[in-house]
Amino acid sequence: MTVTTYSVHDLFGSFDNFASYTTGGLVYGAIYALIALGYTMVYGVLQLINFAHSEVFMYGTFAVAWTFVFLHGTDSASQSLGEALPILLVALLVAMFVSALVALLLERVAYRPLINKNAPKLIALISAIGASFALAEAMGLRDRFAKWVGLDDNLKDYVSPEKARDVYSNPVTINPHDLFSIGGYTVTDVDLVVIGAAILMMVALDQFVRRTRFGRGIRAVAQDPESAALMGVNSTRVVQVTFLIGGLMAGVAATLYMLKIGSTRQNAGFILGVKAFTAAVMGGIGNLRGALLGGLLLGVMENWGSAVFGSQWKDVVAFVLLVLILLVRPSGLLGEALGKARA
């Protein structure tokens, strides 16, 4: 019904437009990439897709929202990034803590019992999907939980009553300020912080895995769990650390997401999770740098796709791209496993 009248010529005839679509894509791509880390690391170590990772992220977004309400109140009157920075930093720590906690809980409840029993990978996958739904629906119950513990009056600023499954209404509204322009397109401080923070975290993690003792342990287990165990690597510990790091990164992603979007819902993880998983596969699942590349690429290609074909085709473009890449490189763009990363 909607007839989109853009043509490639209209859009990319102007560099302003092109730069704008690209920057917008990079911002989302950076968030995809951070979430993708969780998928990639767990896959690298356990050869398992942790489908509940999107919920780890979602809990992080709520942690940010609630921290904001707690420190700032429900008044959503505008704040610049500079004004909100102290609250954001606290929110970041809380989100990282909450996401890491959920990730560890997930590992303990949904995976370790199965891994210890040497259950087939398929069972763990189903357990992951189940955990994903359970976590999302548990968040949907937050208003009732507040009632059960007798906190609904105190908490009415924190949960929106009767609409708990609905959008969480919150004051995480950061008004972006223009910094500089690239060919007429103005880059804002929020855009820059999201992209910058994401890349910084990725680099830090990459160095962690490559240079530290824990990193070596992770790589050892990823490469050959049995030999690693013989060499004295505590694989349970390594798996835990992997989930922990994935959770911490999801917390960072959640903070950046709230900085950019500002509202969340109990099913917020679903679409982002699928996209991040796609980014991980695109970059080569099990590869950290691949997750960054895949995430940024996916974000940008999506926006270009929207520009050329209309926004309703965004997801189609993303998945067609995924299929095309996998046809040419079945192991993804940087199809090198985590375990093979050089020390």
Added chain:
Amino acid sequence: MIRSTKSLRTLAALAGVAALTLSACGSSDDDGDKKSAGGASELCGKNLAFLGALTGDAGALGQNMVNGIELALKEHNDKNADCKISLKKFDSQGSPDNAPGLATQIVNDDSIFGLVGPGFSGESLATGKTFFEAGLPSISPSATNVTITDQGWTTWHRVIGNDDAQGKADAGYLTGKVGAKKVFVVDDGQDYSKGLAGTVKDALGDALVDSDQISVGDTNMSAVVQAVKSSGADAVFYGGYYTEAGLLAKQLRQGGFKGTFMSGDGSEDPNFVKVAGKEGAEGAVLSAPAGPAPSGFGATGLYATQAYDATNIFLAGIEDGASNGEELNKFIGSYTGDGVSGPIAFDDKGDIKESKIYAYFVKSGELDVANPEVIE
């Protein structure tokens, strides 16, 4: 949740019975000197059904409707101890996938003589045939998609203006009152949204500069924002519900869009402001084919007055002596009256004859629900 409302309802019913045994029952005089209810109708003691969203993303809207229905039933039951009508609620979560199964349950339930609902357009299109074939009369308080009444389902009525009226009024408001020269139209691809956005597009004519579509649940609207900005539009119309509308309004403002943001009744909810944030929502115009409830009205929320009126039409039919679906349907078709939501009479398709469209404004960071402007 269902369990708790059930027990609540039982309690309310008990309380009602207690109240009635104490008070003398008054005579009904809704339609002047027509037959008094006095147990005359075989429908006494039976049920009205509600089908719509009670939980899920749009659960609040369905809850508003139920409040209106329950108010009307309570008023009726308080007056007519010998002809009590109860409500059976069916929660579709607003989804056209859930509704057909519930519709089958409704038509197979002999104790149900009529339906207030369905709540949304998608579920109305998915269930209208079932109700029509079973001869069960229905009055929707809120489904506004134009095509529903084109299906020939003679049992289907609505007490709300359709999207045709709303879309034309919205387009007229943007080009007339706002003075917009270039309007960009966005929708989310659902039945209701496409219908409303489509009417707006047609009515805009040359003022339509471009259009785009987003998907429900998506949060990244940077591409749409960019398209709006490069089109040079001075107004944006969005067809859809308040979550995406709020996100779009917010991202447009943050992206530097200075023009007017307008959306329809799917966004006319205080949550729009919460999602968009005060700055993002400021100045937004949200239209709805429903005015504010009169002061002192015992149910709040969008569509509560329509649901109340729809219920009263059924009750008037019972008082008139209708004893089955067919007679009720005939009664509804020829009904004229003044509801709390405005004058009610149906055309031969089941659409309300006269409807007003209101524009609500976001001022000082709040949706002003009390002072809309009539735009048609």
